[in-house]
Structure formats: C-alpha cells, structure tokens
Amino acid sequence: MSDAADTTDKMTAALRKAGIRVTRQRIALLGVLAEATDHPDAIELHKRAKEIEQSVSLATVYRTLTVLEEGGVVHRHAFDGGGARFETTHEEHHDHILDVDTGEVIEFQSDKIEQLQDEIARELGYEVVHHRLELYCRKKAAGSS
C-alpha cells in the first residue's frame, strides 16, 4: 500500500513529466485529481485543493490544469452544460455515459465503435485525429420491458 511519501513521489514525477516546477499548489491539485473518481470541474477541484493547501487560487487551478493537459497528465472534457470537467489520464481510452438525472459519469469502451468510426472517416477520405462520444442516459426502470 502507498503511504503519503509514495504519493508525493508520484505527484512530483507527474509534475516533472509535465516539465514544470514542483509547488505546494500543484501538489495539492494533483493529490485531489488522483483521488477523484467523479470528473470534477475547476471550481470543485479548487474547493478540494484548498482543503489541502489554503493558498491555491482558482487562477492557478486553471493554469495548472492547462499545463497538465498539455503534458498528457489529465484529460479535459466538455460535457453538455456547465464548465469543463477533468480526470487523470489512465490506461486505456474510453468514452462516457452521463446520467442525465444525477450527473454521474460512467466510463465505457467499445472497440467495435472505434473501428466503425475509423471506417466511416476513411470512406470519406479522412482519418480520425480524436473523437468524442457521449451517451446521455437515464437509468432503466427496474420492471420496464
């Protein structure tokens, strides 16, 4: 199991990966990002980071998120409504289901869909640089057909 020291090491590694200085504010934000499983927006990340390091400003949260994104450490999502939401980059690529009632985010992955996307683009003379697939869903009623 990883203790506080290990975690800080990871943060530091991620920051060095992004080629930027290790500051108190950035450590706090990275800690929050690492723990988050709910794709929070900048305001929420700021709120959580301040609990760890009171001196973090919202401007720094935005600035850091931008460099972390450029460094491939986090992914930025622009779901319907509200501002951008973030998640740490992990293993495999995935798309998202958004519960329209609760706002909850579920990740999923479909090789078949990815293949079909490439096929469609190819037939039209294009190649896919990146894509965006979001399913806005509602939980099925227990007894519904």
Added chain:
Amino acid sequence: MSDAADTTDKMTAALRKAGIRVTRQRIALLGVLAEATDHPDAIELHKRAKEIEQSVSLATVYRTLTVLEEGGVVHRHAFDGGGARFETTHEEHHDHILDVDTGEVIEFQSDKIEQLQDEIARELGYEVVHHRLELYCRKKAAGSS
C-alpha cells in the same frame, strides 16, 4: 422551384410550429438558417441576418435560436472550441465529422454505431436519451497508404 413567397410561407409555418409571432427579425433569421449549409454560430447568423433585416440584434438572434430549438426547428451543437453552432432540423438523425484544419462540418449516419450505443447502455442498465458523436478528422494525404 420555390420563389420568395413560398419561402416566406415556410418561414411562417416554422414560426407557427414553434408557437411564436411572425416578426421581421425572425423571418430574416429563418431565411439565413434555411440557406446555410455550414453550421454557423450566433455571431455569423447575426451578421447574415442583418443583411436581410438591418434591425436584428444579436440578443434577438440568441433569443430566437433558443425558442426555435425548443420548438424543434433547429439543432444546437457545442463542438470543440468557440461558441454553439446551429443547423435547421432535417429528416434523419446524423452525427458530425469536423475537419480540424478547415473547420468544415460533414454529416454522416451509422445505424451500426447507434445500435452498439443502445446495446452498451442497456448492458449497464441505462437507456440512451440522446448522444453526441463527433469525429475530429484530417483529410488523408492523396498518396498515403
């Protein structure tokens, strides 16, 4: 072929469908929307509408787009970067390819992908209310494999 009178009739019909009054400004905006094939944003629609009816304000463009959307007359898209872009609602549902170099929008449709989306959602206990699929693409070089 449809003449000016026919076109105005269509506009009026669309406005009545949305349950709102027929004004000079709305006729102008609808005319612009009907002619557009490039998914313009509000600023661009405003610019074009002013050429027909100088008195249209940007605020009215936004207000009208909102009611037209609620009335099912237009669709609003939030592609990456910049503001919302609009298109008149037409026949079949479709998704979009966006040329990352030119900003051009190409429409496509894939029953297979739609089916897969429904399957995936169902397996997770959800049903798709609506979705969003955008392929950000680049034109394939002529001689590339």
Added chain:
DNA sequence: TTGGGTGCAAATCATTTGCAATTAT
C-alpha cells in the same frame, strides 16, 4: 388594445491574463 417581441446596455459565467510579489531551482 395588449401581451409578446425588440434593441440596448448591463449582468452572468467560465476562463484567461497583466502585474507585482513570491519561490523553486
């Protein structure tokens, strides 16, 4: 006539940026 619609300017919201002070290296 009269309530919906309009232009204008001011207000929001999310995000960015200028600048002087701070701090990691």
Added chain:
DNA sequence: ATAATTGCAAATGATTTGCACCCAA
C-alpha cells in the same frame, strides 16, 4: 540569483437578462 509561479483583480468571450418602447394578432 533569477526565471518560473502565484494571487489578485481586471479583462475576455459567449450568452443572458432587465427594462422601456414597439408591433403583431
């Protein structure tokens, strides 16, 4: 030492809204 980073406040950019006047039904 010194260039990167920060907080703060002001600036942006897209979109919305309050309000007094206007016009479609």
